Amino acid sequence: MIKHVAVIGSGVMGHGIAQLYALAGFSVSLYDLQEELLHKAKASVEQSLDLLEKEGVITEQDKSSALERIVLTTDLQQAVAEADVITEAVPEVIELKWQLFAQLEQFAKPEAIIASNTSTFSIARLIEKAKLPHRFIITHFFNPAQLVPLVEIVRHEQTAEEVVTATVKLMERIGKAPVLLKKDVPGFIANRLQTALMREAFHLLEEGVASAEDIDTVMKAGIGFRWAFVGPIETADFGGLDTWQRVMDNLAPELDQSITAPQIISEHVNKGELGTKSGAGIYSYEHVSVADRLHARDEQFIRLTKLKNER
Ligand SMILES: NC(=O)c1ccc[n+]([C@@H]2O[C@H](COP(=O)([O-])OP(=O)(O)OC[C@H]3O[C@@H](n4cnc5c(N)ncnc54)[C@H](O)[C@@H]3O)[C@@H](O)[C@H]2O)c1
Known part of the structure; x- marks a missing residue:
């Protein structure tokens, strides 16, 4: 015991x-x-x-x-x-x-x-x-x-x-x-899914397709909003596998295929800009309280858990 x-x-x-x-x-x-x-x-x-x-x-x-x-x-x-x-x-x-x-x-x-x-x-x-x-x-x-x-x-x-x-x-x-997991793979499931998404997010930023704020909004207001309740495999079933076959056939060749960290991340790291912990990253944290931001994040996570448990 x-x-x-x-x-x-x-x-x-x-x-x-x-x-x-x-x-x-x-x-x-x-x-x-x-x-x-x-x-x-x-x-x-x-x-x-x-x-x-x-x-x-x-x-x-x-x-x-x-x-x-x-x-x-x-x-x-x-x-x-x-x-x-x-x-x-x-x-x-x-x-x-x-x-x-x-x-x-x-x-x-x-x-x-x-x-x-x-x-x-x-x-x-x-x-x-x-x-x-x-x-x-x-x-x-x-x-x-x-x-x-x-x-x-x-x-x-x-x-x-x-x-x-x-x-x-x-x-x-x-x-x-x-x-x-049924198999021992590097990065397990969550970090592999997350890394695939992060690679494309930074690629879009580097290509000037949208600002960091807008890329984050797309995630929070769109994909992430859904994903708290519906997983990617379910999403494909809900959307129709025929549709997803076309989406993936058409878009997969367009996506970033890099096998190293995005240049924009390496540039910031080389300048010592590591994100919240150094006061600057992709965003600036010079005039914001990181502790308050983390507190607000935790508050939101607790409320999301309550909401998910209501189901
Ligand atoms: N930070 C994340 O988001 C995250 C998420 C999931 C998994 N992990 C993994 O969790 C592990 C810890 O990551 P973290 O972010 O908490 O790191 P961290 O640097 O915040 O904490 C590591 C702690 O280990 C202590 N430490 C260093 N050497 C030690 C030793 N020989 N014996 C005992 N303690 C020692 C350090 O003093 C430090 O307090 C890593 O394997 C990391 O990959 C991290």
């Missing part, structure tokens, strides 16, 4: 994952390299729980119990000693993940599940150096992890059946919509 969860790495994804487990009643050890990072992560969890309370999703009691269930630590051995499930959310550097997995195999309980939140590595690559590959699985949360329902689960043929079953159940228990 799963009671104790350890989350390794308390950054953008780790703190949200820790919050999810704590709200669902698990005791959580949250590990990072420095105390300061852990305190920042706990403050972010508190803010997110405040918002959920304000929106009527949880009670004040739920909030304080969840916060009490999260124990912060910079001692890896202590973090994982009691853990039934360990979720890693350290940076996307394979050597770092391998190094961590070797330590986890040494410190964790023999039956503990080791789940990676990798966005890009295949499970085959992740377990290349593992001594106990049957314990490894991918649970890929979507940012912000505490609010977006999707979790993609990727197993290896060596992953134990019990690990797969327990992981799917665990994701359901913490309120997620898990999708178990």
